[in-house]
Amino acid sequence: MHRNWRNTIFSDEKKFNLDGPDGYNSYWRDLRKEPRYFAKRNFGGGSLMVWGAFHTNGMLKLAFPSKKMNSDEYISILQNNLLPFLQENNTINWSFQQDNASIHTSRKVIAWFEENDINIIKWPACSPDQNPMENIWGIIVTKVYAENQQYPNVSELKNAIIKISNEISTDIFRKLIDSVPDRVFELITKKGGPTKY
Numbered sequence: 001m002h003r004n005w006r007n008t009i010f011s012d013e014k015k016f017n018l019d020g021p022d023g024y025n026s027y028w029r030d031l032r033k034e035p036r037y038f039a040k041r042n043f044g045g046g047s048l049m050v051w052g053a054f055h056t057n058g059m060l061k062l063a064f065p066s067k068k069m070n071s072d073e074y075i076s077i078l079q080n081n082l083l084p085f086l087q088e089n090n091t092i093n094w095s096f097q098q099d100n101a102s103i104h105t106s107r108k109v110i111a112w113f114e115e116n117d118i119n120i121i122k123w124p125a126c127s128p129d130q131n132p133m134e135n136i137w138g139i140i141v142t143k144v145y146a147e148n149q150q151y152p153n154v155s156e157l158k159n160a161i162i163k164i165s166n167e168i169s170t171d172i173f174r175k176l177i178d179s180v181p182d183r184v185f186e187l188i189t190k191k192g193g194p195t196k197y
Contacts, residue, residue, distance in 0.1 A: 003121075005177050005180040005181065006055075006056045006174075007094055008094070008097055008121065008177065009054070009082070010053060010132055010177075011053035011096065011097060011133060012051075012053075012131055012137065013069075013101075014141075015047055015048070015049055016047060016050060016141075016161060017047045018047065018151045018152070018153070018157055019150050020148070020150065047154075048154050049065050049066065050064055051077050052133060053081070054132075055094075056174050057170055057174075058170060059136070061081045062165060063077040063081050071106040071109050074103045074104065078109075079112075082096065095119045096118055097120075098120070098123065099123055100123055130184065130195070132176035132180065132183075135176050135197075136168065139168060140161060144157070144161055179197065
């Protein structure tokens, strides 16, 4: 709880589909509006994986890995997206947060972090997800798929994700990071149960 969370970079990956976010298997209609009809492609029509990370002043450059990312591809993302940020902002002693996905904790990836002198936050395995990057994904998903928006191809979906991520205000990033001590406290209070975050 007493860590300087403002010196933390939070990261995560998310899958986006052309026809709507993961987990939306049915159509929901706002009865106050005219019904909208939209096509449902076989097998969802396509999807896109996105790696994102943010800090108190904004987002790092998004990356679009393959759906079967391995340790080498993850290192490439870190090399091209995290490392340049750290080098440009080297007056701050940053910590990097990632979950415990197997590619994040492979020997090769851990060795890369050590070689580049990057401080990794120990994140509990199989814990309730308190990563505020999930909130950023929620904001992006809500706007990318507003009014049941669908995309004809992966390129247009990618452009929408980039555009919306660039429009998130700095105030939101700061509020999310400043909420981390409260998240941890509530998680402890609820003994690992569900929290409002």
